[in-house]
Amino acid sequence: MSGVSWGRSTGVYHEMAACGLHDAGLSVSVVNPAQVRAFATGMGVRTKNDMVDSHVLARFAMHAQPMRWSPPAPEARILQALMARREALAQDLQRERNRHEKAEITAPTALVLHSILETIEFLERHLASLQREIDDHIAAHPGLSRLLKYPSPMCGGAFGCGDVSVRFLTI
Structure with missing residues (x-):
């Protein structure tokens, strides 16, 4: 089968179609x-609807001749998903730590403090477990290991650019 397809990046929604x-x-x-x-x-186009968008995309593709896209390797896609989940858990953990700090100042019931601390402990355990899964996944795929070698030239020896930064910059 031959042909060409162009599309706009729409977060995660374009990935399956692409x-x-x-x-x-x-x-x-x-x-x-x-x-x-x-x-x-x-081009002076102010209207935005599916018909107009398709014409604009076709003209853009003919004019700009965008680079051909290839999906990341399956192991890289898995790493992307693991890293996205890690980031979400890290953000949840920070929110709970902020709640704990606020709760200590406002002195709510012991039940509330206990609930927050239990959630923090759960998130810390889950985050550590996920980090081990990420490390194991990288170790199991030599291509990823080479790509994510630390210290990375991407960081140029910059302070604060470590394993997590390298993984986000690379994938």
Whole structure:
């Protein structure tokens, strides 16, 4: 099967379609929606609907000739998912720590403090477990290990740029 498909990046929503089209043998390009919108504005297009968007995308693709997109390797996609989950848990943990700090100042009931502390302990355990899964996943895939070698040239020896930063910058 041959053909070309262009689409705007829409967070996680474009990934399944782009992967499916790529797997079907189509050449896929994923472009930044802000670039397409700026292109449309430059053409004097103010209307935004599916019909107009499809024409603007086609004209943008012919003019800009965006690079061909290939999906990340399966092990990289798994690492992306694990890292996204790790980040979500880290944010949840920070929110609970903030709640605990506020609760200590406002002196709520012991039940509330106990609930917050239990949640913090749970999140810390789960975060540590997830970090071990991430480390094991990286160790099990030599390509990821080489890509994520630390210290990374991406950081240029910058202070505060460690394993987690390298993983986010790389994947």
